[in-house]
Amino acid sequence: MNELLEFLLYLLPGVLVALGALYVMKQQANQEQKRRHFELRRLQAKESLSVRLQAYERLTLFLTRNTLSKLVLRTPAGNHEPEGYGQLLIKILEQEFDHNVSQQIYLSPECWDLIVLAKNKNILKIRAAGQNDWPEVSALRTALVAQSENEVDEMTTALDYLKAEVAQMW
Template identity: 35%
Template structure:
C-alpha cells in the first residue's frame, strides 16, 4: 500500500468514524433522557396514587390525636363505677386500642411525625396514670377533675403533635 492509498483510506474512514462517534453520543444522550423521562413519569404516577393515601394517613392520625386528647377522652368515656383505677385503666386501654387501630398509618407519615404522635400518646397515658396515683384523688369523678384541672394549667400533650401533623400536611399540599 502506498502513502496515497493509505491517505485515501484515511480520508474515507475518518468521516465514517466521526459520524459513528457523534451518532453514538446522541443515541446515548437520547437513551439517558428517555430513561429519566420514564422514571419521572413513573414517579409522577406513583405520587398520584400515594398522595391520597398519605393524606388519609395524616387525617386518621389527626383524628386519633383528637380522640385521645384528655378533654375529649374524658367526655367520651364515662366512668362505669367510682373506682379511679378501673376508670384510668379504661382510659388507657381506649388510648392503646385507638393507637393499635392506626399503627399501619406510620408507613405513610414521616418518622418525626410518628415520634410526635407516640410521644403525645405516652404523655397522655402518663398524665392519666399520674393523676390516678395522686392520693387526693379518691374516685373516678375526682380523677376527671384532676386531669381537667391540669389541662387548665398546661396544654394537652396532643396539641404539639396535632400542630406537627397539620404543618406536615401543609408542606405536602
C-alpha cells in the same frame, strides 16, 4: 489500488450516514428511557402523596379524639370503680395508638416522637389522677377534664406540629 480507493470512497458516505443514524437512534432511546423513568417517578409520587395524606388524616383524628377531655367525655363511666375507669381510659388510648402505629413511616421522626410523647403524657396524667381516693367515677372524670383545661395539652402541641408538617408539603 485505484479500484480499492474508489470502493472505499463510495463506502465512506454510507458508513458515515449509518453511524450518524445509529447515534441519533441511541440518543432518542435514551431520551425515551428518561421520559419513562420521570413518568414512573411522577406516578409514584402522586400515589405516595395520597397515602401520606391519609396517614396525616388518621393521626390528626387520633390526636383530636384523644385529648384528655375528649377521651373522658366519649368514654362512659359504666359500672366501673375509679381505678378501673382509669385503666379503661388507658386501654382505649393504647388500642387507638396501636391501630395507628404503622402510620409512623409517613411522618418525620420528630413528629412521630411528639405523638408518642403526647400519648405517654396522657397515660401519666390518667395514672396520676387515679392515685387519688375518688369516691366515685364522676369525681375522677371531672378532675381529668378540669386538669386538661388547666394545662397545656400535649396532644394539641403534637397536632400543631403535624399540621405544620403537612403545610410544608405544599
